[in-house]
Amino acid sequence: MAKKIQPRRQRKGEDKTVHVGLTQFAAVPEARVNRNRQMKMIELAAKQGAQVICTQEMCTSQYFCQAEDHRFFSLAESIPGPTTDAACKLARKHKVVIIASLFERRASGLYHNTAAVIDADGSLLGTYRKMHIPDDPLFYEKFYFTPGDAGEAGSGGFRAWKTRHATIGVLICWDQWFPEAARLTAMQGAEILFYPTAIGWHPSEKAQYGKAQHESWEVAMRAHAIANGCYVCAANRVGHEHIAGPDGKPVSKDGLEFWGQSFVAGPDGVVLHRAGASEGGVSIVPCDLDRVEFSRTHWPFLRDRRVDAYGGLVRRFGV
Amino acid sequence: MAKKIQPRRQRKGEDKTVHVGLTQFAAVPEARVNRNRQMKMIELAAKQGAQVICTQEMCTSQYFCQAEDHRFFSLAESIPGPTTDAACKLARKHKVVIIASLFERRASGLYHNTAAVIDADGSLLGTYRKMHIPDDPLFYEKFYFTPGDAGEAGSGGFRAWKTRHATIGVLICWDQWFPEAARLTAMQGAEILFYPTAIGWHPSEKAQYGKAQHESWEVAMRAHAIANGCYVCAANRVGHEHIAGPDGKPVSKDGLEFWGQSFVAGPDGVVLHRAGASEGGVSIVPCDLDRVEFSRTHWPFLRDRRVDAYGGLVRRFGV
Numbered sequence: 001m002a003k004k005i006q007p008r009r010q011r012k013g014e015d016k017t018v019h020v021g022l023t024q025f026a027a028v029p030e031a032r033v034n035r036n037r038q039m040k041m042i043e044l045a046a047k048q049g050a051q052v053i054c055t056q057e058m059c060t061s062q063y064f065c066q067a068e069d070h071r072f073f074s075l076a077e078s079i080p081g082p083t084t085d086a087a088c089k090l091a092r093k094h095k096v097v098i099i100a101s102l103f104e105r106r107a108s109g110l111y112h113n114t115a116a117v118i119d120a121d122g123s124l125l126g127t128y129r130k131m132h133i134p135d136d137p138l139f140y141e142k143f144y145f146t147p148g149d150a151g152e153a154g155s156g157g158f159r160a161w162k163t164r165h166a167t168i169g170v171l172i173c174w175d176q177w178f179p180e181a182a183r184l185t186a187m188q189g190a191e192i193l194f195y196p197t198a199i200g201w202h203p204s205e206k207a208q209y210g211k212a213q214h215e216s217w218e219v220a221m222r223a224h225a226i227a228n229g230c231y232v233c234a235a236n237r238v239g240h241e242h243i244a245g246p247d248g249k250p251v252s253k254d255g256l257e258f259w260g261q262s263f264v265a266g267p268d269g270v271v272l273h274r275a276g277a278s279e280g281g282v283s284i285v286p287c288d289l290d291r292v293e294f295s296r297t298h299w300p301f302l303r304d305r306r307v308d309a310y311g312g313l314v315r316r317f318g319v
Numbered sequence: 320m321a322k323k324i325q326p327r328r329q330r331k332g333e334d335k336t337v338h339v340g341l342t343q344f345a346a347v348p349e350a351r352v353n354r355n356r357q358m359k360m361i362e363l364a365a366k367q368g369a370q371v372i373c374t375q376e377m378c379t380s381q382y383f384c385q386a387e388d389h390r391f392f393s394l395a396e397s398i399p400g401p402t403t404d405a406a407c408k409l410a411r412k413h414k415v416v417i418i419a420s421l422f423e424r425r426a427s428g429l430y431h432n433t434a435a436v437i438d439a440d441g442s443l444l445g446t447y448r449k450m451h452i453p454d455d456p457l458f459y460e461k462f463y464f465t466p467g468d469a470g471e472a473g474s475g476g477f478r479a480w481k482t483r484h485a486t487i488g489v490l491i492c493w494d495q496w497f498p499e500a501a502r503l504t505a506m507q508g509a510e511i512l513f514y515p516t517a518i519g520w521h522p523s524e525k526a527q528y529g530k531a532q533h534e535s536w537e538v539a540m541r542a543h544a545i546a547n548g549c550y551v552c553a554a555n556r557v558g559h560e561h562i563a564g565p566d567g568k569p570v571s572k573d574g575l576e577f578w579g580q581s582f583v584a585g586p587d588g589v590v591l592h593r594a595g596a597s598e599g600g601v602s603i604v605p606c607d608l609d610r611v612e613f614s615r616t617h618w619p620f621l622r623d624r625r626v627d628a629y630g631g632l633v634r635r636f637g638v
Contacts, residue, residue, distance in 0.1 A: 299496070306500075308475075310633050
């Protein structure tokens with residue numbers, strides 16, 4: 001595979017590097033505390049040079065989906081709302097793009113797992129509502145979240161935004177496992193895919209399955225980067241969360257241990273940065289957008305897609 | 320992610336393990352010599368317990384696509400033809416399934432890069448004709464191969480076969496980079512995806528890019544295993560091939576160094592076996608098909624595909 005010629009646009013004075021900022025932290029039960037912490041981390045990332053900053057999934061709350069509990073609907077907020085208001089202010093102040101993931105109340109009885117995309121002038125560009133909703137032991141998301149609308153034919157609910165610093169796409173956590181989602185988002189023009197995430201181990205299984213589970217997660221997203229010739233960034237939460245039920249007692253025996261390790265993969269799938277597994281923090285990672293052009297011409301997968309043969313992908317199964 | 324319960328069908332006396340055999344070797348210019356060597360390796364694999372055996376891509380020839388040279392069309396053969404005749408005989412004799420990759424002459428002026436699928440009774444079940452055709456420096460495949468037909472709506476030219484030992488799908492080399500191909504083949508019911516392959520390094524680039532290229536290749540296919548909850552097997556050629564032109568001189572400065580490393584990945588994407596990078600050989604790898612059931616219920620990605628939102632995948636690009 002030929003790789004020698006330097007990217008076309010990489011000439012003196014034309015640096016296309018954008019600095020991505022990923023934040024991860026251990027959430028507490030109080031939304032206000034989490035929101036303040038999140039905003040401080042965004043500010044810290046901006047001061048360290050980040051231009052596009054992504055939060056972990058539902059950054060203002062703990063991962064309440066460990067239980068099916070109607071009380072937790074009160075954690076949802078509207079868009080615009082307190083979190084986007086605070087983030088828009090910071091975006092404008094620091095001239096940074098922000099992807100803020102939160103629990104959205106769209107209407108009475110209609111809730112989404114949503115990411116708001118805010119441009120560097122503080123304007124709210126739009127939202128992405130999680131399209132693929134999991135439902136697994138302690139990940140009871142189907143109880144809370146209506147999946148995002150497929151919308152008009154073509155984009156299928158998957159979106160990209162031309163922000164001041166890069167054209168970006170956003171997907172959320174469980175979407176990570178679906179190559180269709182990454183492809184459709186890249187096809188909207190995204191040069192970087194962001195995945196706000198809340199994934200972790202069942203502590204009792206960690207010894208046996210933990211390593212393979214984490215590696216599967218990373219491999220699945222690195223493959224999205226490779227297949228689409230773009231950057232992929234995941235911002236994941238950390239910490240051991242043990243949600244309490246109405247009686248104050250934990251709803252599960254051992255809760256969830258979120259595995260952190262927010263990362264950035266380049267268009268060749270190589271992991272450029274991986275945060276720690278147990279501590280919160282801000283990651284600042286330079287991404288040279290000329291590498292998207294380079295990858296897509298040197299590994300020209302987009303050239304060769306068999307669009308005449310992919311019609312069956314809208315079926316549930318083929319047999 | 321919950322992983323503790325043992326697979327449903329894994330009970331005493333119900334072992335669903337199938338032994339896969341992958342062969343890799345360094346080809347020489349003479350087709351007859353390669354064919355004999357390939358058949359001996361199949362026989363060896365069968366004797367070592369392999370039940371489903373896959374060859375490298377175009378097992379009877381060197382990788383002639385290093386040049387656009389009309390002489391090489393004479394290497395093509397019909398199906399049935401000498402290679403499938405020999406393979407069918409071995410399949411019947413040893414009761415093994417064989418995936419035999421070869422250069423197919425379908426008609427005058429119409430050639431394909433094809434894999435024949437032969438059942439354990441020696442019958443030719445069908446063929447898969449490579450759907451995605453590369454064209455890269457020294458990989459001039461578009462000159463030789465017409466892409467496989469998309470065929471009827473639904474399968475789109477991607478197929479699976481219920482063989483005596485497993486339900487298998489076959490894709491070929493460049494198809495590796497397209498998650499759509501893996502998905503559509505898995506959707507036909509395949510529990511194992513086989514990729515006969517001929518991929519290697521440009522020797523002059525190996526030091527700088529070799530490691531990342533090889534890893535991208537493996538990651539892309541491991542992700543197919545994860546996304547589809549199935550086994551993925553790649554059989555790749557080895558050796559340094561330096562194709563000669565009509566004047567007897569090499570057509571390129573340094574040829575291609577095929578990287579071998581045929582491998583099997585389990586449904587969680589973990590590499591279960593990886594062959595050497597420089598020597599030929601036979602790999603025998605047990606694959607427990609109950610793990611397909613297990614993966615697909617514990618990581619239920621097929622449950623959550625947004626088939627209402629994937630229509631845009633038949634577009635070339637979204638913007």
